[in-house]
Amino acid sequence: MTTRLRFEGIRVGDQLPALVRTPTTEQLVRYAGAASDPARIHFDEAEARRRGFDGVIVHGLLKAAFLGELVTDWCGGSAWVKRFATQYRGVDYPGRPLVCRGAVTATRVEHGVPLVDLDLWVHNVEGATTTRGRATLAFHVDDRSLTARTTSEQEDR
Amino acid sequence: MTATTSPRVGDEIGPLEVRATTLEDLVRWAGAIDDYSPIHFDPAAARDRGLPGVVVNGPWKAALLSRLLTDWLGESGTVTGLRCEYRRPDVVGGTVRARGVVSAVTRDGAYECVACEVWIEDGAGERTVVGTATLRTRRPETGGAPPADGHGRAALIGDRLRDALRVGAEAGRFTYRVEAGDLARFVHAVGGRPPAETVGTHVPPEAPPTYYAVLDPVERRELQLEELLDELPFAKTGGGNAFNEVEYERPIRVGDVLTVVTTYEEPYERDGRAGRLLFRVRRNDVFDADGHLVARSRMGHVLAYDLDRVAGR
Structure with missing residues (x-):
């Protein structure tokens, strides 16, 4: 188990450990069921081809969910996701690896709450970035390390 | 069944027809009951099993029979039993038609117990599911047709x-x-x-x-x-x-x-x-x-x- 993520240790430019996911058609069906999303281009090969795709395509929101996993795997219980936004720029097909990445763009404290802004993206094996995202993490204010940091430098030894 | 008449032996129930089952029906079903057997959504997996294509879940067809009966009963009764045997696969895209016929009616105080034969037939009339059902109905007093669902929408934008x-x-x-x-x-x-x-x-x-x-x-x-x-x-x-x-x-x-x-x-x-x-x-x-x-x-x-x-x- 990794150590607890500490707000004061985070720097702009820090990269999140990449997450690789290779969704299967079965996973798309499971996601469609779990998310109550009945759009047919995600499980009906013929319908997807009729709509001009090479086959069934991965849900944008499943790629967003992978980015969500990337973020929560990184921050663990130290923070929660306050803002999360994704844009879908291209299609992906099941059976091909998707690489989910993120980087820190800002750290700040707002109303006493330490916040970390992230850029997120998914790229496929062809190198295309098919999903872009942004997230803001809110660190739990009862975090001891933060209390120590905000009192004074002297007390911090 | 109209709410003002009692069911009689030989009365026909339905049909309730789904002209073309869709993968969406099956995926919704898979999600709802958490059953992800690939023969119900993956054509290749279905063919590997010797099936002619993606097949409709048997319990989905049973659920259609259940709806046939509850639609027929309306507010006047309940389905107390339903047994089905799955005889043949139905391939997605085909017609499935739920039908039934009353086989016995017995009085039970203020209620009637109705036994029925029910079945699913495909577009060619072949029975792919056969079963029996028991219903319990109250003696009817008032009628009430289900509201018609027909709101048309015309084409324009802006x-x-x-x-x-x-x-x-x-x-x-x-x-x-x-x-x-x-x-x-x-x-x-x-x-x-x-x-x-x-x-x-x-x-x-x-x-x-x-x-x-x-x-x-x-x-x-x-x-x-x-x-x-x-x-x-x-x-x-x-x-x-x-x-x-x-x-x-x-x-x-x-x-x-x-x-x-x-x-x-x-x-x-x-x-x-x-x-x-x-x-x-x-x-x-x-x-x-x-x-x-x-x-x-x-x-x-x-x-x-x-x-x-x-x-x-």
Whole structure:
């Protein structure tokens, strides 16, 4: 188990450990069921081809969910996701690896709450970035390390 | 059955016909009962098993028989028993027709017990499911036909689209309870692991960041205000979700009873690679049982049209 993520240790430019996911058609069906999303281009090969795709395509929101996993795997219980936004720029097909990445763009404290802004993206094996995202993490204010940091430098030894 | 007459032996029930079963029916079923046998959605897996194609779930057909009976009974009785044997597969895309006939009626005080033969037949009239059912009906007093469902929508855009989307006003309001099982299923689906491998795995009480999308009445097809877009005279050249965003006041948790209020923003268009792009953006305000705001999300969907090509050409 990794150590607890500490707000004061985070720097702009820090990269999140990449997450690789290779969704299967079965996973798309499971996601469609779990998310109550009945759009047919995600499980009906013929319908997807009729709509001009090479086959069934991965849900944008499943790629967003992978980015969500990337973020929560990184921050663990130290923070929660306050803002999360994704844009879908291209299609992906099941059976091909998707690489989910993120980087820190800002750290700040707002109303006493330490916040970390992230850029997120998914790229496929062809190198295309098919999903872009942004997230803001809110660190739990009862975090001891933060209390120590905000009192004074002297007390911090 | 009309509510003013008692059932008699030989009375026919139905038919209740699904002219063409769809993969969507089966996937909805798979999700609802958490059964992901690939023969119900994957043509290759079905062929490997020697089946002629993706086959309709037997219990789905049983559920159709159940609906046949409850539709027939209306408010006047209940289904007390249903037994089915699955005799032959039905391939997706085919017709399934639920039918029945009353085989016995016995009096039981103020009630009648009705026994029926029920079956599913395919488009050629072959019986693919056979069964028996028992019903219990109250002695009828008042009649009441189910309300006819026939609201037509004509084709136009502009103010008609704005009106259809109820732009700026509340478009719909739905309440959902966040169950542990729903959350577990979502986490497992995103993690790509079958539940069998994750039995006993800790599912956190807080929902993952994108769970807000599960509570979108439009993705769920519970709020459908966009039918008239299908009637636009231009060829559709693409489409899908364009963006999703959320701001939480607090995480969504198991046990939350959340009311989602959906409002459409002003639709907009612009030119894109795939043609003329029509964006519709809806906002979901999510409140907890105490009326406190939990989250506010925006869901953007885009449809692309070729303005020089007529639909269907």
